Amino acid sequence: QVQLAESGGGLVQAGGSLRLSCAFSGRTFRYYAMGWFRQAPGKEREFVAAVSKSGINTYYAESVKGRFTISRDSAKNTVYLQMTSLKPEDTALYLCAADYTALDRTVISPNEYDNWGQGTQVTVSS
Numbered sequence: 001q002v003q004l005a006e007s008g009g010g011l012v013q014a015g016g017s018l019r020l021s022c023a024f025s026g027r028t029f030r031y032y033a034m035g036w037f038r039q040a041p042g043k044e045r046e047f048v049a050a051v052s053k054s055g056i057n058t059y060y061a062e063s064v065k066g067r068f069t070i071s072r073d074s075a076k077n078t079v080y081l082q083m084t085s086l087k088p089e090d091t092a093l094y095l096c097a098a099d100y101t102a103l104d105r106t107v108i109s110p111n112e113y114d115n116w117g118q119g120t121q122v123t124v125s126s
Contacts, residue, residue: 002026002115004096009120012086020081020120022096030054032115033099033107034072034079038092038122048094049081050106059106064090086124093119 008020024032035050049070050059058070069082079096097113107113 002032002098004098004115004117006094006096006117006120009094009122011123011125014086014088014124014126016086016124017082017084018086018122020083020094020096020122022079022081022117024077024079024098027100029072029077030074031100033101033105034070035097035099035107035110035113036070036079036081037095037097037110038090039095039119040092043092045095045110046092047108047110050108051079052104052106053101054104057104057106059108083122086122088124088126090122091124092122094122095119 003026005023036048037045039045051070055072067085072079096117098115099107099113
């Protein structure tokens with residue numbers, strides 16, 4: 001059973017940076033595409049970024065492109081989300097997700113992910 005544990009959230013001023021981490025355990029990390037989503041109160045879960053199981057392919061939501069970077073470290077079984085130039089509208093609970101896939105592809109739809117973490121809160125003050 002896959003277990004995902006997010007960390008790194010917090011309170012930051014607009015324009016600041018944070019790096020989120022998601023520790024993967026329970027299965028073989030290299031078989032899973034990984035993604036980050038976020039959910040603000042009263043809003044639907046929103047795709048943020050995805051990385052393929054090889055780490056070669058990445059994909060970003062337009063709202064974060066150029067500001068956020070997703071990466072993965074196979075030695076540490078961890079996926080990261082480096083967030084820069086943060087805006088108040090980035091405030092949300094950030095969730096990590098894992099999808100077992102035979103293809104080296106990015107997974108965008110939350111419906112394709114079978115495994116989710118509990119999330120880490122990011123709050124950006126203006």
